Structures are given as C-alpha cells and as structure tokens.
Amino acid sequence: ETGVTQTPRHLVMGMTNKKSLKCEQHLGHNAMYWYKQSAKKPLELMFVYSLEERVENNSVPSRFSPECPNSSHLFLHLHTLQPEDSALYLCASSQGRTGTRSNEKLFFGSGTQLSVL
C-alpha cells in the first residue's frame, strides 16, 4: 500500500454537481496539503492542514471546500465548479508543516484527474 492514497483517480463532473476528493495518508504525518496542477503551470498550493487545523488557504475560491476530520484523512469538496478548474489535484503529507523546517519533505499521492464539463 502506498503512503498517500487518493480516490478517485479520475472524475468527470458537470458544473452543477457536488463531488468530493479523498486523500488518506498511512505515514503517521501531521500535515496534509492540497495542490492543483494545471497544464503548463507550476503546482499551486491550495490548502494546508497541520494537526487537523487549517493553517493556510491560498485565496482559493469558495467552490472548493476542504475538510480534515483527522490527521490521516483529507477531503476536498467540490461544488459548482468551472471548466477552468479542470486539473490534476494532488494531495501530499509531511511529518511537520512546511515553514517549520527547511528540509520538510512532502510525500504525494497519485492525484485525481478532474474534468469539469
């Protein structure tokens, strides 16, 4: 079993749908992250959770709503998305939160490829 598991791997949704992305880490880490990867653009940090508390929200539209019920699980709830939200959404975890140490290594899942029609 890989360290960080994301489901589903692929998701196609209409603009009026509500869906959720799930991430689970089996590494005993304390911090979890959502990143968005669009074609030909750098990865964009969306949300950071440390010990289940949201510590960063990088001006992400409210149609993206994160949830971290415990240190092993992270969700991204999607509602009334736009076609430009189509991207690969990557979840990551780390032992501590980035910003506390400069050698904090992130472990990533395989991502959810989201297409919004």
Added chain:
Amino acid sequence: AQKITQTQPGMFVQEKEAVTLDCTYDTSDPSYGLFWYKQPSSGEMIFLIYQGSYDQQNATEGRYSLNFQKARKSANLVISASQLGDSAMYFCATLTDKLIFGTGTRLQVFP
C-alpha cells in the same frame, strides 16, 4: 518572494548517458531547502533528492546528484546512466515558508 525557474521544457537523452536538468531559484531567505521531484505518467510526485542551503557538499542519492552553486542560485539535477524508466516530468522546488515548484522539464530517454 520565492521564485524558481526551469528553462528547459523538454530534454532528450540516450539510455546509459548522463543528463543535466537546469534549475535556478531566487529567495531572500538565508535558510532554504531545494528539492527535486519526478512525476511519471501515473501522476504521483516522487521525491528524488534534497539540498539544504547550508550544506557544504552536493547531495547525492544513487544515480541522482544535485549540482548546487549557491552564488549562482542554481540547483541542477544530474542523472547518471539514464534508464528508460527515467522518462518523466521533473520538478525543482524550493522551500522556505512554502514549497514552491517550477514549471517542470519533460525528460525522454531513448534506447
């Protein structure tokens, strides 16, 4: 503010040859980390190598080495003895209070 630049959108290398992927960065923070990640077609970002800003020696991890030139603010990745399985996207990243990624380089290894 942090900035990281990868100027090579794509690179080709023959199997068993060495290849260098370029990365330059800019940060005003004296303490920072530099990372390289590999992203195969499966999507997962795989950690390859780390260099700390105060490390005196260049980092090495198996066939991967990081050519760290602090004064020039460059952190190039060298892959020795390329293998077909090395074909992937490669991302350079810098960490101060946030982990910031470059736009990536697509490496293709041919027989």
